[in-house]
Each structure stands twice: as structure tokens, then as C-alpha cells.
Amino acid sequence: MIQRKTQTSEYWQQQFKVSHKDIENIYQQVLEQNRPVDLNDIAIVLVRRQCNEEELQVRSEFQDGKLYQPSNSYNVDEKLVFPALNFATGTVTQTRSGQHPDFGNFTVITVNFGNGSTKDFVANFTHEHRLNTDQEQGLASLQGLVPPDEIYQEYQDVICNRIRAALEAHSDFVSVNDKYFLADLLTEFHEGLFNIADAAIDINKGPLATDALVEQMGLVESPDQITDLMRFSVNYRLDSDERFEDVGPEGQVLWYLERMAPPEAYYPPRRLQMRRQEYDASDFDADLFALLSEIDDEATPADEAELPDENARRVTVVINYPHWRVGTLPLTPKMLPFFPKSYHNPVRFQFVDGRTGEKFPGWTVFDHKYVFGLDDWYKKNKLPVGAYITVRSGKDPMEVIVEFQNTRGQRDWVRMVTITGNRLSFQMTPAAIGCKYDELMIIGDTSPESTDKFWLTAEDRNRSVFDLLCEVFPELSKLNPQSTVHAKTLYSAVNVYRRTAPGVVFQELISRQCFIPMNHGYWTYDPSLRDK
């Protein structure tokens, strides 16, 4: 098929650049609309404009000459348009008989394209050739193009990224959350207004929407006087000041003070940080592969994790040691729909205790795949590693209900972290557990501060996952008469020492001779094979 450049993936993915002319057009677009313009709107207008320009070029060139087709005959001095050569036009300068062992009689025409370039083409060619369609069909196929809006949908990411980069390098434009405006046309904003905004948020003890701040600043006499441009100007000014942070979900701007936000909203706790770890899930048997989605660790790639159920009204997760220690929940694909989130910033919302109705702040940290704010709640309810935590949406979209299944008075034998000499160990100890939990994942710890020393040592010495497995395996196997340990238990125990994805633990299990698979996810360990 004949293709124009805007119809090719190569053009949009590789050649497309935002030109000076494009920048001028975007400037005009924003100026004419006189309001902040969304990047999507800028991009789609740009794609439409490029397609239109190409269309005009094609039309004007068709007016200049005939559409070249191999089956037609042409005379010297005739002007032709070559669709397969980006609609170049040229003039026939000579003709001769063609020679081909299979094709009999045909003509070869020499075409001059100007600037000294000449090429030979076939004419009077009665055999099959892809350019041989009748004139009407040829034009129809040219006009049966992918429309600009569909082109934009196909290459949206690459087009938007290039426009964003070009506009950010241009001082005439200012942006907030992918909306663009002209710097010179921003509403005036004096320094004192920052202080008013700071005080208003401080007194509110929580985030404030842009409109509320505009009113507090006295920029309008009544809320109906607030314009999009005023909102954009205030958002841009506050965004440029390091005291203020947008903590609203996608599509909503809520301003908060950086000094009032916990560090974990912006910097992932060290306990959750993972060194680069790779594994190949295609090596796993069906049991281990199923465990990847059952554990549903946020470090497991989305295509191996548990899929979100669109109709689910609640979701349950099992917390591992690092999340338990720092008061977080993993933000996995099945958890995402339940939390307000933004792709640009951490989002502050309210947790609601499902049993007591008590509210406390939580933070969705999308970039680092966790939700923060449950430290006190875990401690108050004495929830162990391995506890089942259920979340569901509240009536207010900025509220998330969190709960556990209460089993008050239950006393169970649980795997407890103990410190023996210079190493961590595990013992089965009776303990009062007030919630339902995953028996394979549960780990009790009455002195997590002491355990932290072992974690820090393992981190500082960069102890390998294999080394840690060899250490915890004998400790765990002695708790079981069959000396077997489940892969989930090993994952849970290794994470006491070091944040590790389940896939990495499983990769070690299948690739080392000293770990011997039993049935149903259980393994044994033979220390004599450790170095084999």
C-alpha cells in the first residue's frame, strides 16, 4: 500500500520532532484559547495539522501532474506524481524499450526530478504490479488513510513525550500537571500570598483545594469569580514553591505543606527498598508460578501478579515483614482500584478503621507501589506478619476502609523470631493472635528493634538471597517433624533479613542442588550439597 509519512509508525516513533513552526502554532493555540490547554489537546491538534499539511501537499502535487502507474504509457515532457516516492513530481525526459526475460514488451521512461536527480521507471507494463490500479481506486486507496485521531491514539505516548520535552525547554510556556499556558499571561501573584496559603493549610491541618486557597488569599470576592486561568496561575505558583506539595488524586489538585507530610510520602522506607533482582518465571513449575500471584508482592511484574477483579467490592492482602515493620501495604494491581492515586504525586487520603470508624491519614505512593500510614494501626491491633488485611472503598472517594478478621482470645503456636547468639532463629511459641492470618507466612516478633540490626547487617554486607536461604532453612525446618519448609514460609523469612521478591527466592530454590522439591510447594534442604 502507498503510505504517506504521517501514516507510518517509523515517522511517529523515530522521525517526528517538534519544529519551530509547531511551537509557534502551539503558542497561537494557547493564545487564542486564552486558558490553560491540556497536553492531549495540543498533541491532537498538532497531529491533525501535520496530516492536513500533507494532504494539501498531495493535492497540490496532483494538480501538477498525472498519478504514475506502471500500466500507463507516458510521453516525453509529461509531468508525473510518484506516490511511492513521497509524492515527488518529475518530468519524463526520454523513453526506451524495456528488456526482461519474463515480461515481454514494456517501456522504460527516464524521469527528471529536478536538482539533477533522474530515475528510470517501468511503463506500458501489463503484468501485476502493486501500483497498477485504476486512477479512481488509486486515489481511493490514498484517501483510505488512518484518521489523525486514530494515529494519535496509536502513538499517544511518544507524541506527548516529545511535545512535553519541547515545551519544557521553551521558557514561553509554563505547565502544571500536563496543562500548558503562556508565562507572560499568568495572573500576578505577590510573595505575601504564599504566606497566606501556608497559614491556611496549617490551620486546616489538612490539604486545601485550589479554590479554597484562592478565596483565602482574597483574590476574588465570591467563588463564582474564580476562573480556570486563576486556578492555573495559583497552582503554577504554588507548584514552583518548595513549601507546597500537590497531594490530590488524578484530576484534582489539593495543596499541602511539605513540612507536614511524612518523609515516607516522598522517600520509600529503606526496609521496602529492593536491590536489583531478576528472575525468569518461565523456569517455575505450576506450583511456584501459582504462588507468585497468591503472594501478590508488589515486586512481582503485573503479568505474573493476581489480576484485579473489576467487580470486587473488597480485597484482602497478606502483609510481609518489611510492610509490617514500616506500616505500609503493597500497591499491587488488585489493590490499585481501591486507593485514590495520582501518576504525578503521592496522594493523601483518610484510612477508616472498619471496626471503630476511627480515621487517620494514609498516603498512596504510586511511584514506589506502596500505601503508607498503618504503623500505629498495626501496633494497636497487634497484627503479626502474615495477617490478612482487607480494604474496601469508603463512601467518600478520599476514604479507604481498612479492617482485619477479629479472632479475639485465640492463642496459637506461631513462628516467632528469636535471637540466638549472633544470629536470628525461629521458634514455635504460643502467642495471643487477634486476627486471621496465613499460617505459611506468619512470623511473630516481639523485639523488632533487635531484629533490625540483623537486617542492617545483611543489607550492609549485601548478603545474597542464597546465603540467607541457607541460614533460615535449617532454622525453619527444625520446627516441622518432616523437616520440610513451604516456599511461602521461606519467602516470608528471607524478608525479615532483606526485601526480596518471591520470584527471586523461588529462582534460588530451583537452581541450587541443596534445595530439594517435595510436593505441594514444600522443600527440604541438604547442607552437604550447598557448594555443589
Next chain:
Amino acid sequence: MAKFVRPTIDTKFYIDFSWWQQKGQNLRAFLQSNACPDCQRLAEDTQDQTFDWINPETGEVHEIDVLWHIIHTHCKHDPNFLDSRIPLTSAVFRIFILNDNTPLSPVELHEQIRKKSPELILKTIGGRQIYKGIKPFVPAV
């Protein structure tokens, strides 16, 4: 000078016959090195004979050595023509002879060569150094 556009495994390649003319290279000599004994025998009396090769995409005509057509016709059904022991670059060139120089991407070439990977084929033929006229197919004046 044309701007270098980094090709991908989906970029179509072909043999640019004008490269052979511009470089003053002897296409017949190279074709002979790729011809089987039968083709070489058939070509004995064809010294200096040319034919008008027609580009299947653009209709462009190149006057090239008739040995191309002999190999294309004769070796089409010879399973040894794409022997797995021949170097990758020769295998790519031979595929273009067999399909009469219809543009193919590294992914499509890999489907026919059945060795190496599309990425390795791309690395071999997609660099700035052009091997035997094999170039990305970018029709232009």
C-alpha cells in the same frame, strides 16, 4: 547526505542497486560467488548481458546483470541455496535474490533464515556501514 535513521527490527530492508553503481562495485562478480554450479554454467554465455529489474514497490527500473535473474529462477527451489552454514550476510543477500528484492524486515528475514535472532540480523545489516547495498527501504527521490 541523507540523515541516518536508526532502523528497528520492523524496518524493511532491500538491496539498493544504485549503491552498486555509485560504489563502482561489480555485482556480477558477487553474484557469481553466490551462484550454484548449474547457474554458473548457465551464465557462461551471458557476459555483459543485462535486464531491466523492476522494483515491486515503486516501479523503478535498474539495469542489472542477467545473472541475478538466472539465480532467482534456478535456485528458487534449491534447499541448499540457503544452507545453514553460509554466513548471515550472505544468507540475507540470497533471500533478496530469491524474493526478487522485495523489501523485508529483520523479523521477516529471521522467519526465513531460521537462525540467529532478528536483533542480531538488525545489528548486522542496520549499521552505518552498508553491506553489499543492503539498506533500509526508504523510497525517495
